[in-house]
Amino acid sequence: MxxxxxxxxxxxxxxxxxxxxxxxxxxxxxxxxxxxxxxxLVMAVLRSFRDYNTGDWVGLSNFDYIFKAPVFLQSFGNVIGMAVVGVALQLFLSFLLAQLVKKSTRGFSGALKVIVYLPSLVSSVIVSIIYHLLTNHRGGLFANLMIIADLDPIVFGVDGIWPYVSIIVSDLWLGLGGSTLIMLAGMLSIPREYYEAAAIDGAGVFRVIFNITMPNLKNTFIFLLSTQLTGKLQMLDLPLMITGGGPANKTLTPVLYLYRLFNDGSGAPRNVSIAGSLIILVVIATLNSLAFFFLQSKKSEDA
Amino acid sequence: MKGFCTHYKKKIKEAVYIVIAVLVIALFLFPLIWSLPYSLKDGREVFKMSEVGGSISWFPEKPCWDNFQEVFKVDVNGGRFLNALLSTFVVASCNCFFSILINMLAAYGFARFNFKFKNVIFTYLLFFMFVPGIAIQLTSIKVVSELNMINTIFVLFVPGMANSYSIFFFRQYFLNIPDSVEEAAMLDGASRLKILISIFVPLSVTPMIIIGVGAFLGSWNSYIWPTLVITENEGTLTQVSQILYMLKSVNSHDYGVVIASCIIAMIPPLILFFIFQKKLVEGIAISGLK
Structure with a gap:
């Protein structure tokens, strides 16, 4: 000051x-x-205990309703699965990409940074349109390639794990640029002398990565982990646009479910979706602090 | 001989990195590049199925430039594409301008003034960084309708202008500017506002671009919020993403037009990106270093 x-x-x-x-x-x-x-936020807390139409105090019945809705719990399972796989891939791939940018010659590293970030500009609606063009089982690129090779075309929005793969890959395409740039900045802030010392000691590539690069990226990892996890647990646009939550609610996420429940009008009382949104708040806050504490304590053990 | 060997090894290593870099670039660009020619395809040609052992036709047999005119003729629920482009542009520009203004003023207050309860207020604002959107979005609808903002242009950008993360980001940047920079101006009797404008603003171009472009893109690409708060006036206030979504659902038989509209909708973000590319790429990187 x-x-x-x-x-x-x-x-x-x-x-x-x-x-x-x-x-x-x-x-x-x-x-x-x-x-x-x-x-x-205050209104949400108050309303979650009240009836939407009459405004009467209804205790915990809104929460009771949402916990008894089997689809809500299922959607939590879906999103946790997609978030865990998605975040793990995001961290791993952005680490590799950042290494690549760092090791590439000037021109290429500049081009890589720009191109990898470019998809971040694309809206989820446009992503879903491009996705449709590539994966439509009647006349999409992949289907056509499979037909040419005389294989049965995969129906990407329905078959097996492909709906999940579709969402996770689209999400990676959109988000890898940002996390790569953040990872790269973390790597570049590691003092050069560490690497020089390792080179003198004759440490191999993997030793350098595990003993120098990774430990020094602790804060970057924590930051990316918590922001990515927070973002992915709230996934809404991509499942809505790409699979519509289907097939059979397999890719339905809690936020998409609540958004539909709220707009539905007819079915469940509206305050039920508000109560549900507070559950998401609690889950995200808990997971965030868990991730943070886990990484923190792990670090102090190492030290 | 050994020197020659290591030199040779280094060259191979470099070549390997170049090959991987080219592959990565191709992979990231592929979905965009692949879609481009489809905007010129006739409706029936887009999802043309190949035959066993056949080939894939990437380019249109006869470029159908009409698709780009057709985009402006479509009328989805009273919403027209040109109209949506204009109104989304106004919304995104307002969001961009006011996001920079409001958050920068607050950050300056937190970074350079020493008022009572400063830390309490700052913590209060930061708290909202950790509140997921859905927990406030549903009741925000009630708030904006109490303020008579539903179905006006303001509801599309006013609620999101102040943002905890942007304030935090600007503040971090301001804290790194040494005090000595403004001392001379203070001795000359410059007002605090003048110091902000003449000293802090020129030194904070990078965070301004990050926050500004982020806000513009956020509005330009937003779909969910407009569908919740625009229930009438659809002719004038429909946003670009809404039109694209409706086009996609309605026009599955004429996908060339859909792709053409996507390309037009991508132009403003792309222009912004290429103007500020360098600062953006450098600034996003800092956002992770706290």
Missing amino acids: IKERSVTQKNGRKYRNQDNLGYLYVLPAVLMLTVFACIP
């Missing part, structure tokens, strides 16, 4: 009591976040 009380201006006036001006600067943001984040 600047020691402004000691600063005397040329005209002899002193900078005094200007600190209270700070309130003015933060006011718009505080106001907006209060109206559009804090109030809705």
